[in-house]
Amino acid sequence: MMEKDVNLNGNANGIGLPALVATVVTSSIGSGIFALTSDLAHAASPGPALIAWLIVGVGILMLSLSLNNLVMKRPDLEGVFAYAEAGFGQYAGFISGWGYWLSAWLGNVAFATVMMSSIGYFFPIFKSGQNLPSILAASIASWALTYIVNQGVESAAILNAIVTICKLIPLFTFIVVAIILFKGNLFTSMFWNNLSGHFDGGQGVGTQIKNCMMVMMWVFVGIEGAAMMSSRAKKKSDAGRATILGLLCLLLIYVLASVLPYGYLTRGELATIHQPAMVYIFNDMVGNWGGIFISIGLIISILGSWLSWTMLPAETMRLMTNRKLLPPIFGRENKHRAPTFSLVLTAVLIQLFLFTLLFTEKAYNFAYSLCTAAIVICYIFVAAYQIKLSWQHIHEKGSFKQLVIGLIAFLFQVVGITLAGLQYVLLCFIAYIPGIFFYAKARKDAGATQWLSKSEWAMTSLIALGAIVSVVLLVVGKISV
Template sequence: MASASKPYFSVWTLMAMVVGSMVGAGIFSLPQAFGRVTGPFGALIAWSIAGTGMLMLAFVFQTLSRRKPDLDTGIYAYAKAGFGNYLGFLSALGYWSAACLGNVSYFVLIKSTLGLFFPVFGDGNTIIAIFFSSVLLWIFHTLILRGVRGAAAVNTVVTFAKIIPILLFIVFVVGGFHADIFATNFWGGEDVSFNNVANQVRATMLVTVFVFVGIEGASVYSRYARNRNDVGVATLVGFLGVLCLLALVTILSYGVMLRPDLAALRNPSMAGVLEAVVGPWGAIFVSLGLLISVLGAYLSWVLLAAEILFSASRYETMPQFLSHENRNGVPSNALWLTNIVVQTFLILTLFTQYAFRLALELTSSMILIPYLLVAAYGFKLAWTGETYDRDPSGHRTDLARAGIALIYTAGLIYAAGANHLLLSAVIYGPGSILYIIARRERSKALFSPIELAMFAVAVFGAAVAIYAIAAGLTPV
C-alpha cells in the first residue's frame, strides 16, 4: 500500500506529467515520419481524425476521473472494473510494455542525435551507443529510487525547458515558410484520388498514436492528486496544448522542404528542417532541445511504467513482489523490473536495422488495447447509466464522446494491421505468466471460460508471431 507520507501533486505537476509524457521523441521525428507517407492535405486529415479521437478519449479520462474517483490508477483500473481481472491485467501489461518500448526509442533517438556529431553512435544502435544508453538508464534509476516527489519535480522543470526549443522552431520555420513548396507538396503525390489520400492517412495512424501516448499521465498518477478534478483538467489542457504543437511542427515543415527531401532526413528530422531555414546551427539547436525533451520524457515514462506495475500488484493482478515500496515511497521492485526489461530491449536493438521505427511501431501497437478498453469502459458506464442516477448531468454528451472514442480506438487497431497485432501478441501471450503467478499466490481461480478463450488466443497469436519472426516473414 502507499506510504502514509506520500507526496501530493498540484494540477500543474499533473499537467507536466501529461505534457512531459507526450512531448518526447515523437515530435522531433514528425517531419520525416509524415514526409515518408503523405503531404499536407493528408496530414491535415490525419491530425483532424487523431485530434478528434484523442480529444474524445481525453474527455473519457476526464469523465471517469470524476465519476469513478475510487479507481485511482487510471488506465489499468478502468479496464479491470469494466471487463474483469484478465483484461485488466492485459491492459496493465500492454501499457507497461508500451512504456518500456517507448523508453527504448528515447535512448535510440538520443544516440542517433549524437551520431550527427559523433559517428561512433551511428543511428543509435551501435555497441558504443548501447553502452552509453545503459549508463543513462541506471543513473535515472538511482535518481528515482530516491523519491517520486523529487523525480516529479525534475520532470516539471524539464517539461517547461523542452517546450521552449519547439516554440522557437515554429517561429523560425514560419519565417522560412515558402508557399510554392507547400503547394507542390500539398497532395502528397501525383495521384490525387480518394483511395490514395485514404492510404496516406492510414499510414500515419501509428505515428499519431505514438506522439499521443502519455495523454493518460495524470490519470495513472491520480492517487497523488490533491483534488480529483485536477486529473481531468490536467489531461484536457495538456492534450490541447500538445496537439497544437504537433500539428504546427508537421504542417509547417512542408513549406520548407520538398516531400522526398523530408522523407530522406535522418532523425531527429526537425533538425534537418531547421537547418534548411537558418543554417547548420539550427541542427545543433534542435538536437540540444531533443536531448532535454527526451530525457524528460524518459523520466515521465519510467515513473508511469513502475506505477502501473505497482498499482496492478496492489489490486492483486500482478505478483505480490511488485507492490513493495522502499523507504522513500518508491515502488522499487517494479522499477527494477521495468529497467531490466528496458536494458534487455536496448541490447536487442543491436540486431535490427531500423531500431527507432520498430520501437515506435511496437509502442503504438501495445498501447492500442489499453486505450480501447478505457474507451469501452467509458461507453459502458454511460450506456448502463451507472453513477448517472445520482448525477445525470452530461449523460448524453458523455455517451457520445465515449462512443466516438471507442470507434476511433477500434479503427486504430484496424489501421495497425495484423502484422502489428501479432507482434504485440509476443508480449501478451508469454507475459500472461505474471497473471497466473498472481492468481496462484492469492489462491484464486485462474480464468473464467471467456478469459480462458482470450488467453488461448493470446498464446496462439504469440506462437504464430514467433514462428513468423524466426522464418523471416515479419520484419524486425
C-alpha cells in the same frame, strides 16, 4: 447514481495541476516530434497529412474526454488499467495493465535509440543510434534514471516539470522560424498530389491518411499520464483537467511543427532528410547553430520523457499489485515510496531489448510501433468502460453525450490500430505469456480456487494463438523487425 468526485484532497503533499500538465506534455513530447516531419512526408502530402491530424485529433480528444469523465466519476479507481477491471473483471484489468506496462518500457527503447542519434550530431560514433557504443551509453542513461526515480516519485515529477519548460523553448523557436520562412506556393504546389517513387508509390489520399496513423498515434502516447498518476495528485479532479489542457497544448505544437516544414522544403527533401529530421531542417534554415540548438533540445526532451516513462511502468506494477493482479513483490516499496523491484525489473528488460537493437534494421520505428500497439489495448478498455458506465446511467443528465464520446474513442482506437499496426498487436501477445503466469499466481495466492477461470483460459488460448501467429509471420518475413 454515479459516484461523485469525492476525496479530492486525500494527498496534501502530492503532485499539483501544473506538474500534472507537465507530465502529460512531457510524457507525449519526446523523440517523436523531432522525427515527425520526415515520417509524415514519407507517408503523405500536406493535404492528407492535415486530414489525418484532424481524424487523430478528434479521436485522441474523445479518449481524453473519456479519461476526464472517468477520473471525475470514479475517483476511487487508481491507474488507467483500473477502468478495465471495474468494467470487465480482473482478467481484463490485468490485460490492460500489462499492456500499459509493456508500452511504457518499450517507449524507453525508442527514446534511447533516437537520443543516441542526436548525440551523434556532436559525436559521430553514436550517429546510427544502434551500434555498441550507442547501446552502452543508452544503458548508462537508463540505469541512472532508474536510480533517480527510486529516490522518490513525487520529487521526480517536480524535476519533470522543470525539464518541460526547458525542452519547449527550442520547439517554439523552430515553429517561429518556420512561420517566418514559410512559402505558401511551395506548400500548395503538391497539396494533394501523390509523389511517385519509393515514398508512397503513387498511393491515393486514403492510403496516405492510413500511412500517417501509426506515427501520429505514437506521438500521443502518454496523454493518459495525469490519470495514471492520479493517486499521487493533490486533487483527483486535477488529473482530468491536466489531461485536457495537455492535449490542447500537444495538438497545437504537433500540427505546427510537422506541417510548416512542407512550406520550406519539398516533400521529397523532407522524406529523405536525415533523422532526427527537425535537427537537420533547422540546420538548413539558420545554419550550424540551429542543428546544435535543436539537438540539445532533443536530448533534454528525451531525458524528460524517459524520466516520465521510468515512473509510469513502475507505478503501473505497484497499482496492479495493490489490486492483487500481480504477486506482492512487484509492488514492494522502499522508504521513498518507490517500487524498487518493479523499477529494477523494468530496467533489466530495457537493457535486454537494447542489445537486440544490434540486429534490428529500423530500431526506432519498430520500438515505437510496438509501444503504440501495446497501449492501444489499454485505450480500448478505457473507451469501452466509458461506454458501459454511460449506458448504465443513460437517463442521467449528460450521460448520452458521454456515451457518444466513448463510442467515438472506441471506434477510433480499434480502426486505427487495425489499419496501421495489427501485426504489432500480435507481437505484443508474445510478451503477455509470462505476464499471465504472474497473474494466475497472484490470484491463486489471493485465495482463488483455480489458477484461471474457464473464460480466462479461453482468452489465454486466443492470446497464445496470436503469439504463435506472430512468430510464424516473423519466420516467413511478413513482419520485419
